[in-house]
Amino acid sequence: MEIKRMVPILLPKDPDLLATVQTFQQVQQELSGSCYNKGGKPLGAIALQHKCYDSVKGKLSAQMTISAIRLVAATYKTAKSSQKPITKPFDFRRARALFLVGQRGRDADFRADGTLSIWTVGGRKRLNYQVPKALQYIFSKALEIDSLTVIEHDGKLVGRVRVTLEAPEPKGIHPVGIDLNETNILVAVDADDRELFISGLSTKVRNHRTHKTRSRLHKKLATRKAEKKDTRSCRRLLKRLSRRQGNRTRTFCSQVAKQLVDWVKPNSVLVFEDLKMPKVSKKLRVAKGAKRRLSQWEHHLIRLNVTNKAQERGMVIEYVNPRYTSQHCSKCGLRGKRKRHRFECPHCGHLDHADKNAAINIRNRYTVLRSQGGESQSVGSEAQEKSEGKPRHQSQVTDRKYP
Structure with missing residues (x-):
């Protein structure tokens, strides 16, 4: 049986790769308004490609342009299937880019010498990358590497590699x-x-403490806004608390799952x-x-x-x-x-x-x-x-x- 997994990798902060990620984000932002289709239903991938491909081509490679079109259309389709109201065009605020690998594409390729060959707006490049030690066994056993998503986070470039693995056939007894x-x-x-x-209980208590801190900061933020003063420190701290709580939740859920399957x-x-x-x-x-x-x-x-x-x-x-x-x-x-x-x-x-x-x-x-x-x-x-x-x-x- 084949299963899909995501493996994070660390990438060097290459200027051309960073520019490629930012350009991909800009193309998605341009496509979002057309996909929204004010007064009608959001456009699908094929309709959006026919309507907007000529206006955005040339900024990225042809394959990456198609990937951007499909991702934008998929975002609106997911929102519709989740019954979320679509009242205005979506904003693609996070800088990220999708590179297809292997049989599906040629945007990037993981070479045998341990380097990454990847397309950028400055031309094809060979870059070094690092795989966390705890996940190296997954990366080495991959039957196929499907895609690479590069994300700009706090001034760093992080990659998420989607791989196909071989797993034993399930036998439920x-x-x-x-x-x-x-x-x-x-x-x-x-x-x-x-x-x-x-x-x-411990996670519940910590989340409650975080909630009380965030409530106090929100009150302070409202007061500072009413006084027309800068609120940058409050906003920065609120983002940090939200990020910590999310990381804590994901870590806890992973530990619970590991403890269960080991038991x-x-x-x-x-x-x-x-x-x-x-x-x-x-x-x-x-x-x-x-x-x-x-x-x-x-x-x-x-x-x-x-x-x-x-x-x-x-x-x-x-x-x-x-x-x-x-x-x-x-x-x-x-x-x-x-x-x-x-x-x-x-x-x-x-x-x-x-x-x-x-x-x-x-x-x-x-x-x-x-x-x-x-x-x-x-x-x-x-x-x-x-x-x-x-x-x-x-x-x-x-x-x-x-x-």
């Missing part, structure tokens, strides 16, 4: 129920009733709830801080990290319907009473940790449906809603759920 929460960020129970509790047995089936968290309406009155807590809940990022790490080890990711997994008793199946972390069943007297009880229900729901041949469908696919058959392995990044 041992089901593991996984319940994602806010305090106990992940609770897992396997087929042998082994338990794994991973706490997210489970080989050939396991990792079963999650098919959670779909709708955005909280602005008109809806909710408890103070509820919207912030929901937006900071890292359930999607944890599942994404677990999926990536599980694929490398030949594990399977499956999803089940989350209905009543936290309310039903894992022993008798009837509805019980949950109070914070305590679950008690008034029918059979079963007493357990609420998160563990939910994880067992998730595991049992998948086990029963697999043995009975439950319905299977890809998440978000309406065409297969009524397709019947046994649960299938997730050999690619496709999510499956069971009712």
Whole structure:
């Protein structure tokens, strides 16, 4: 089975490469207004190419110009599919450029001598690059290098290399129920009733402290603006806090995923709830801080990290319907009473940790449906809603759920 991965690399600050990245950003900015198509639907890639190619050609190579057109059209298409309002042309503020590599393109090439041959506005160049030691094994095992994205960040040039790797075929045998929460960020129970509790309390506390600091800075920023004074220091500190919180969240989710895949047995089936968290309406009155807590809940990022790490080890990711997994008793199946972390069943007297009880229900729901041949469908696919058959392995990044 082939999987895709992203490997960061460090690039030298070459003036011509920096100019190429900035030119790519300018071309995207020029195309954005035409793609917006005021008064109509955003243009697709082909329509945008027919309309604007002649006006932007010559600034970049032909292939990079087409890449810029496709990226701009894809940005508007993604916003439309995500149901985000498109009220004005998008601004491409971050300087980045896409270089196609390998069979798909010739914008860049990683040579055998350890150098990077790349096209720039100043001509073809050979540059040195550095791969982090922790990721060198991924880079060396790549079957194919697909593309290179160069980003200007704090005056430095950083590359993101998309590679294709060979992974073992998934063999899902041992089901593991996984319940994602806010305090106990992940609770897992396997087929042998082994338990794994991973706490997210420390990250939750640090995020709350960051929120209080940012609230204080926002008040100070508003006061300084009212006095018509410079607010550069406040804005700089707010950006730094936001960047730190984002880095902290990504690191924590990666560590949680690593701990989980190290704990489970080989050939396991990792079963999650098919959670779909709708955005909280602005008109809806909710408890103070509820919207912030929901937006900071890292359930999607944890599942994404677990999926990536599980694929490398030949594990399977499956999803089940989350209905009543936290309310039903894992022993008798009837509805019980949950109070914070305590679950008690008034029918059979079963007493357990609420998160563990939910994880067992998730595991049992998948086990029963697999043995009975439950319905299977890809998440978000309406065409297969009524397709019947046994649960299938997730050999690619496709999510499956069971009712």
